[in-house]
Amino acid sequence: MRYLVVGAGVAGTSAIKEMIKVRDGKDEIVVFTEEPFPFYYRPRLIECLSGEVDVDDIIINDKSWFENNDIELHLEEKILSIDTSVKFVESDKAKTYYYDKLLLANGAHSFVPPIKGCKLKNVFTLRNGKDAEEIYSKVKNCSTAVVVGGGLLGLESAYNFAKAGLKPYVLEKSPYLLSQQLDEKGGKLLQKKLEDKNIEIMIEASTEEFIGSDKVETVKLEDGSTIDTDLVLLSTGVRSNIDLVADTPIETNRGIVVDSKMKTNVDSVFAAGDAAEYQGRVYGIWPPSMEEGKVAGKIMTGQKAEFNGFIPSHSLKIAGIDVVSIGELNKGGDYREEIILDNDIYVKVIEDENGEKVGAIIVGEYKDKKSLIDAIKG
Numbered sequence: 444m445r446y447l448v449v450g451a452g453v454a455g456t457s458a459i460k461e462m463i464k465v466r467d468g469k470d471e472i473v474v475f476t477e478e479p480f481p482f483y484y485r486p487r488l489i490e491c492l493s494g495e496v497d498v499d500d501i502i503i504n505d506k507s508w509f510e511n512n513d514i515e516l517h518l519e520e521k522i523l524s525i526d527t528s529v530k531f532v533e534s535d536k537a538k539t540y541y542y543d544k545l546l547l548a549n550g551a552h553s554f555v556p557p558i559k560g561c562k563l564k565n566v567f568t569l570r571n572g573k574d575a576e577e578i579y580s581k582v583k584n585c586s587t588a589v590v591v592g593g594g595l596l597g598l599e600s601a602y603n604f605a606k607a608g609l610k611p612y613v614l615e616k617s618p619y620l621l622s623q624q625l626d627e628k629g630g631k632l633l634q635k636k637l638e639d640k641n642i643e644i645m646i647e648a649s650t651e652e653f654i655g656s657d658k659v660e661t662v663k664l665e666d667g668s669t670i671d672t673d674l675v676l677l678s679t680g681v682r683s684n685i686d687l688v689a690d691t692p693i694e695t696n697r698g699i700v701v702d703s704k705m706k707t708n709v710d711s712v713f714a715a716g717d718a719a720e721y722q723g724r725v726y727g728i729w730p731p732s733m734e735e736g737k738v739a740g741k742i743m744t745g746q747k748a749e750f751n752g753f754i755p756s757h758s759l760k761i762a763g764i765d766v767v768s769i770g771e772l773n774k775g776g777d778y779r780e781e782i783i784l785d786n787d788i789y790v791k792v793i794e795d796e797n798g799e800k801v802g803a804i805i806v807g808e809y810k811d812k813k814s815l816i817d818a819i820k821g
């Protein structure tokens with residue numbers, strides 16, 4: 444059996460780890476990545492922005508791991524097309540590779556919003572090791588950075604810019620931070636805590652244009668105000684890499700559509716991770732990508748497995764600050780809210796008409812966090 448895996452991220456590598464457990468001596472496993480690095484811990488790329496680590500420090504399985512496990516690893520080789528009837532793929536090295544079973548674990552890319560001036564130098568997105576290296580090479584000569592997008596990734600990036608000695612600004616469109624997870628009081632306390640860490644947060648801030656002659660010099664907002672900057676990081680979401688299958692019968696929506704066995708609608712073709720959409724969802728985070736990869740690897744090698752969806756964690760650390768958002772948050776009617784708010788902690792507990800705790804928001808270090816979460820989980 445010849446297995447081709449497009450993508451050496453967590454989904455692809457987790458699949459391979461399942462394949463080698465049951466591998467027959469004759470089975471071939473071939474994996475492609477368009478990047479120069481083997482499997483690394485992508486979430487830690489953010490730490491590369493402060494210079495505390497570099498990409499080599501976050502490699503999980505290096506080249507020798509692939510060699511020792513008799514896996515043919517193709518670094519810096521991009522798959523350009525797939526022929527699902529004759530069962531082969533073609534790469535940017537003008538090579539053709541046949542498969543018996545194909546796994547598409549080709550991830551996602553950063554979304555670039557249509558803002559004027561996006562092509563100026565020093566306007567970046569952060570998705571891979573090369574992006575991180577390039578940004579850090581500029582950080583050393585910069586004093587200010589603007590992060591467009593106040594989600595988890597944007598806030599963490601700003602924190603790392605601050606650690607590198609830059610003055611970071613975060614531009615967030617919503618009226619308060621993490622408006623999907625928090626309420627206004629929680630969002631405002633988080634903002635204050637980040638500002639105490641030297642991160643400037645601008646809310647209801649829509650970016651109109653990046654201005655500069657060669658590289659970015661100024662960010663202009665829709666309200667007419669401006670911020671002078673040396674660098675911009677766009678942190679405005681990701682999109683699944685579905686272009687690769689555009690000319691095939693493989694079904695896509697936001698991602699490559701898969702069932703609970705990670706099968707696509709085309710025989711012998713599977714997908715997992717950020718590239719895949721399961722029950723209308725592309726998770727876009729590490730743990731379900733790993734789980735989907737494992738399921739794909741098992742099913743491709745004839746083992747039993749099933750993906751049953753994933754509930755994202757409700758407990759986060761953002762720039763070292765505890766943030767919890769769990770359960771029912773915005774119930775009116777008979778639902779009762781108990782709020783503890785001081786300068787340092789915000790806790791909102793929501794109880795139903797029977798006094799059962801059904802939801803909570805926490806910002807800051809709350810000593811009863813664990814028991815509160817346990818009570819809500821039931």
Ligand SMILES: Cc1cc2nc3c(=O)[nH]c(=O)nc-3n(C[C@H](O)[C@H](O)[C@H](O)COP(=O)(O)OP(=O)(O)OC[C@H]3O[C@@H](n4cnc5c(N)ncnc54)[C@H](O)[C@@H]3O)c2cc1C
Binds near residue numbers: 478
């Ligand atoms: C900066 C950053 C911070 C993050 N922080 C967190 C976090 O805190 N928590 C969390 O849970 N998740 C986080 N994530 C998301 C998490 O990293 C992803 O969900 C996860 O890496 C997805 O894994 P994947 O294997 O599906 O795709 P990826 O890790 O994106 O791997 C895709 C692979 O496919 C290869 N590839 C793509 N196209 C081709 C092609 N045409 N030919 C050949 N190879 C190709 C790539 O080179 C790569 O090897 C973060 C992501 C980023 C970028």
